[in-house]
Amino acid sequence: MSADQDTTSDLGIGFFGNMTASISHEIKNALAIVNENAGLLGDLALLMDKGRPLSAERLTTIAGNIRRQVQRADDIIRRLNRFAHSAHEPATRIDLREVLAFTVALAERLATMKGITLVLAAGEPVSLVIRPFVLENLLWLCLQRLFVAAGSGGTVELATEAKDGCALVRLRCGSGTQVGPVAAEAARLGQSLLAELQTEIDTDADQGELLLRLPAPACS
Amino acid sequence: MRVLLVDDEQELVATLAERLEMRGIEATWASDSNTALERVRQERFDIALLDVKLPNMNGLELKRLIEAECPWMKFIFLTGHGSDEDFVACSAESGCDYYLIKPVQLDVLMGKLNEIFKGSGGPP
Numbered sequence: 644m645s646a647d648q649d650t651t652s653d654l655g656i657g658f659f660g661n662m663t664a665s666i667s668h669e670i671k672n673a674l675a676i677v678n679e680n681a682g683l684l685g686d687l688a689l690l691m692d693k694g695r696p697l698s699a700e701r702l703t704t705i706a707g708n709i710r711r712q713v714q715r716a717d718d719i720i721r722r723l724n725r726f727a728h729s730a731h732e733p734a735t736r737i738d739l740r741e742v743l744a745f746t747v748a749l750a751e752r753l754a755t756m757k758g759i760t761l762v763l764a765a766g767e768p769v770s771l772v773i774r775p776f777v778l779e780n781l782l783w784l785c786l787q788r789l790f791v792a793a794g795s796g797g798t799v800e801l802a803t804e805a806k807d808g809c810a811l812v813r814l815r816c817g818s819g820t821q822v823g824p825v826a827a828e829a830a831r832l833g834q835s836l837l838a839e840l841q842t843e844i845d846t847d848a849d850q851g852e853l854l855l856r857l858p859a860p861a862c863s
Numbered sequence: 864m865r866v867l868l869v870d871d872e873q874e875l876v877a878t879l880a881e882r883l884e885m886r887g888i889e890a891t892w893a894s895d896s897n898t899a900l901e902r903v904r905q906e907r908f909d910i911a912l913l914d915v916k917l918p919n920m921n922g923l924e925l926k927r928l929i930e931a932e933c934p935w936m937k938f939i940f941l942t943g944h945g946s947d948e949d950f951v952a953c954s955a956e957s958g959c960d961y962y963l964i965k966p967v968q969l970d971v972l973m974g975k976l977n978e979i980f981k982g983s984g985g986p987p
Contacts, residue, residue: 668916671943671965672872678966679878686885708874755871758919795919 651777651835658780659730665752666723673716680709722748729776737778739769739810739857740803746782747801754786758795761786764802769810771857773840781829781836782812785844785853788825789816812855820851829853864980865907868892869899869925870914870941879912882969888976896920896928903933910979912963912972915942926959937979939963939972 649657684705691697726749740763747761754761782801789799793816802813816822826846830837837844845854866888868876876892883890891906893899896917902908911929913922920928926938940962961975 668943672875675965675967676872676875676878679875679882682969683878683882686882690885708878712874755918756916 649832649835651780651839654780654784654833654836655730655776658783659726661753661783662726662749663723665749666719666726669719669752670716673712673719676712677709677716680705680712726779729779732775734772734774736770736772737775739771739812740766741768742775742778743782743801743803743812745775746779746786749779750783750786754790754799757790758797759790759793760798762798762800764800764813764815766803767805769803769805771810773857777836777839781833781840781842781855782814784833784836785814785825785829785855788828789814789820789822789853792816792820792822792825810857812857814853814855816851816853818849818851822846822848822851822853826853864976865889865909866891866976867899867902867908867911869894869896869911869917869922871895871918872914879967879969883973883976886973896925899925900928900932903929903936908933908936909983910937910939910960910976912939912941915940935983937983939975939979941965941967 684702687697687701687705722745725745744763747763751761786799790797793799797816797820800813800815802815804811804813823846826844830844836842841858843856843858845856846852847854866883868880868883868890869892870876871894873892873894876894880890880892891902891908893902896919899911899913903911911926913925915922917925922940929936929938937960940959942962943965960979963972963975
């Protein structure tokens with residue numbers, strides 16, 4: 644690795660920063676909606692004092708809105724907690740598809756901001772031993788570049804596959820997307836992550852796919 | 864005073880618009896940039912409250928597009944964090960009239976709307 648290439652730790656700090664900043668925005672939004680609904684209740688109470696009738700149905704709707712946002716914030720904080728703990732988690736047996744699902748949940752807001760839809764394809768569980776945080780980091784590094792290649796309005800589909808005793812992750816943008824330069828840049832910038840995961844990057848240009856091939860010894 | 868609220872959190876802008884209406888302000892909302900641009904082409908607004916982080920286009924870009932069509936309009940930015948680097952870029956480059964940090968304090972927003980509206984000379 645040359646001196647200008649980031650180590651796994653350097654990349655990990657950047658990844659952690661991207662994700663926690665995005666998560667904090669999501670929490671702020673949920674709190675802002677709770678705040679407006681609480682304010683609306685106060686406004687309606689003042690109007691009721693002045694003789695304007697207030698229906699039970701209206702109150703129920705507002706209470707439901709608050710409850711839904713509290714649940715949303717709770718889900719976001721659970722995700723944050725899991726993400727924070729994964730940063731120091733050692734290599735462990737994971738279901739690859741489940742790590743992809745978690746990465747989609749982490750990246751969804753940032754994808755939406757770029758006008759990209761993330762889709763997790765149906766598939767069988769693929770079990771392997773790996774550091775989940777490093778894999779999440781590699782996936783995010785690839786996704787960031789695929790968002791640019793796919794462009795606003797595009798879709799990136801994530802799929803897993805067990806093939807010839809090893810695990811494949813397919814990141815599919817669709818035909819017409821130039822995935823070659825994405826793979827080259829991801830390989831250059833993510834060299835330390837690929838080395839730690841013993842993973843190779845490949846492409847299927849016809850399908851507009853970026854392929855991550857995790858080696859046979861890591862798969863079950 | 865006519866105000867356009869733009870944030871991709873639809874429930875946030877819809878509720879905020881209702882609360883402003885209760886205070887005598889005509890408020891309309893949009894949850895994406897394209898709808899916001901349609902609104903300003905259809906109706907005349909005095910002030911827009913724009914989320915800094917919008918899908919596809921940030922608040923600064925949307926402000927520039929609205930300004931090109933409605934040069935009289937004033938702008939308030941809405942940001943999740945006061946230290947947000949996007950907001951710093953927005954305020955330095957475009958001279959937005961004010962910014963608010965989520966969650967919005969309605970009395971602060973009302974004060975700022977009135978101040979900006981009076982400063983702009985009120986209705987044309």
